[in-house]
Amino acid sequence: MAHESFEDLETSELMNKFFVNIKLDREERPDLDKIYQVSYQLLTNQAGGWPLTVFINPDTLQPFFIGTYFPKVSRYGLPSFKEVLGGVYHYFNENGAKIKEDGLAIKKSLQKMETSLDTNSKEPDHGLVLSLFTNLQEYFDPENGGFGSAPKFPPTHKIDFLIKLLSDREVGQKDKNMAFLMADLSLKMMADRGLYDHVEGGFFRYSVDQKWEIPHFEKMLYDNAQLIRLYALMYKISNNPHYKEVVLSVSGWMTNKMLSDQNLFFSAIDADTDQEEGGTYVWSEDEIEQLLDSNEYLILRQHFGLDQATNFENSFHLQIKRKLADVAKEQQLSLETAIQLKQAALKKLLQAREMRAQPEVDTKLLTGINALTISGLSACAIALDDEELKSTALECMNSLLLLNYRDDVLYTQPTYASNEVEGFLDDYAFTINAIMHTLELRWNTEYLMTAICLASRMIEQFYDSKNGGFYFSSKAHQGLFHHSKNFYDDATPSGNAVAAKVLLRLGFLTGKLDFIDIAEQLLKTVNTHMKSHLDATTSLNSVVMEYLQPIDVVILRGFKNDLELWQSQTRKLLKRRTICYAIPESESDLPEGLSSKIFEGVIVAYICHGFSCSKPINDFKNYQEYLTDSSARAQ
Known part of the structure; x- marks a missing residue:
């Protein structure tokens, strides 16, 4: 709509004549986006989307007409944006009481959506x-x-x-x-x-x-x-x-x-x-063949299915059609060689793709x-x-x-x-x-x-x-x-x-x-x-x-070199649902829950589950045994 309507002279004149216009980046004000998206759903009983076109009552900030995309000229069964502007302007001037009433109804509906919350509910099980x-x-x-x-x-x-x-x-x-x-x-x-x-x-x-x-x-x-x-x-x-x-x-x-x-x-x-969907990313088979040597091309041709029908507007959008191991076997190549050929080929394709026009960031x-x-x-x-x-x-x-x-x-x-x-x-x-x-x-x-x-x-x-x-x-x-x-x-x-x-x-x-x-x-x-x-x-x-089921938290206190070894072992042996903090012995002024986890001259580990913590472990072999047992229990 920005290109079609907002930059169009006739449309922009209507917008400026009848309305105060605000173009909002939904990522900069997601709070407004969320409110008006839900309002759209309430008014139309349809899922929202972007662009979102909202006309609001300046006195209450409540919406009275919302749509998504409107074309420059009438098509797709949609009125032109100029027709929408004229219609909304006249509706606003002729239906003040109803606009206020409908806005209040939207606000009550939004409030009602949160009444299913129950502060006296039992804790989840x-x-x-x-x-x-x-x-x-x-x-x-x-x-x-x-x-x-x-x-x-x-x-x-x-x-x-x-x-x-x-x-x-x-x-x-x-x-x-x-x-x-x-x-x-x-x-x-x-x-x-x-x-x-x-x-x-x-x-x-x-x-x-x-x-x-x-x-x-x-x-x-x-x-x-x-x-x-x-x-x-x-x-x-x-x-x-x-x-x-x-x-x-x-x-x-x-x-x-x-x-x-x-x-x-x-x-x-x-x-x-350049207003073309996916233009940077798709390929013709001829393009790929010309960019690669014969061995590279043969690998990609079978791996990405270039020997099959095109899949995007007479072009190829690359996706794996055959496992690389199967392609390598058919071409009597080692998998290692096939991987090297694929990597070399993709590097060439990327270099060529970088020369094309690029989408905006x-x-x-x-x-x-x-x-x-x-x-x-x-x-x-x-x-x-x-x-x-x-x-x-x-x-x-x-x-x-x-x-x-x-x-x-x-x-x-x-x-x-x-x-x-x-x-x-x-x-x-x-x-x-x-x-x-x-x-x-x-x-x-x-x-x-x-x-x-x-x-x-x-x-x-x-x-x-x-x-x-x-x-x-x-x-x-x-x-x-x-x-x-x-x-x-x-x-x-x-x-x-x-x-x-x-x-x-x-x-x-x-x-x-x-x-x-x-x-x-x-x-x-x-x-x-x-x-x-x-x-x-x-x-x-x-x-x-x-x-x-609170996650196990491992707290290590000690010298830096010792901490790195113990933390590495923790991550190696405890594969899931464990957090490990390695706190150097020099750190002080820690919050109450951590200040009791003290350094005792040698590295020490505390394994905590919620507020319950193990006795300090300062022997590396005992620590490894604990981790091995814990990992087995988690499987």
Whole structure:
């Protein structure tokens, strides 16, 4: 609409004559986007989308007419935007009372959506976890992975839940096998087929078909940040080398293409090149053959199915059609040789692709998305024992706090951004989560104290102490006709879910009982609501799992060299559901929950489960035996 209508002289004259026009970036003001998207659903009984065109009453800020896309001229059964402008103008001037009445009805409907919350509800039990698992099995696609039909989005929250289920002590082995199959097949199919960029790395936004073959070619940082973490976790569980390749390829794309000079990541890459969907990414067979030598071409031809029909507008969008091992065997090559030929070929294709016109990059340095990315990179660094990933995560964490956290307030963008807005719930919760992850990479007491300060402000500004749960917007966000609580996942996990998780973890680590109490109350408040919205509250269900069975936390105190050895062994032997913090003996002024974990002249380990901790272990052999036993119990 920006190109078609807003830049059109006749249309823009009508807009300026009749209206005060505000063009809003939904990522800069997600609070407004969420309110008006839900309002659209209430008014039309249809799912929302972007662009979103909203006409609001200037006195109440309540919407009275909402649509999505309107063309420059009437087509597709839609009126032109000029017709809409004229119609809305006359309707507003002739129906003042009804507009006020309808706006009030929308506000009441938004308020009613939260009345299902029950502050007196019982705490959630394991039946909630099993109900979601049963639900996921019903919608699982056993042929292509993922859930449901087209369009298919990466089911990050569902896969995360399934991976956590593998360590659940109340789930039987048969169900764990099914959970593994569902997660494994989904990750495999997404990485093998067209959702994945086989030339450069990175996942596209979604697949337009059920088989993950043809994507919408936009690349979002938040998708890739979450996906690399899942591939890293599954690599640790399954030892599938392809998952490690995916992690390194995607993280390489992120640092090469998405990392700014400020050591924060850009938000997205557009789908279109010169207004042509996917123009940068697709190939003709002749192009590929001319770029490669004969051996390289033969490998790619069979591996990516270039000997089959084209799959995207008379061109090829690359996806694996035959296993490389099978291609190598047919061509009487070793797998190692085939891998080398494939890598050399893809390098040539990337060099050629870089010479084409490129899609635009959304260069906003958003707090919440960067925090998600830090968490993802940290998980990858631990799973792969990769120093480069560790360094990137730590540098990004430092930049995020340096640029986006000022005077004890977290902002959505750096200091120099044109639109300075205090962070929303997601920004606070995701940033605390990122700090907790980086503390596993390298202990920093100052970071821990920052996390505590952020958590305290999150509670002060967003928490509803009367009815439970966190509002998406804070007391600092003025001018909203409704403050909403969002318990549902969308492309990113629910802010309430992440808030509950970090408060539980911070509370147990530091001994702050008020953090744990708020997390418990949140889970109780939303318990009944979750039962009727299982699919939409998957991330909350993952937190329920952790609430019922707290993760083991290993706290090491000692000299740096000793800490590195013990921490390495911890990660090697305890593959799942364990957090390990290596705190140097020189660190002081620790919170109450940590100050009792003292250094005793030699390295010492404390293994904690909730508030219950083992006796200190200072013998390396005994520690290895404990880890081996614990790992066996977790299988």
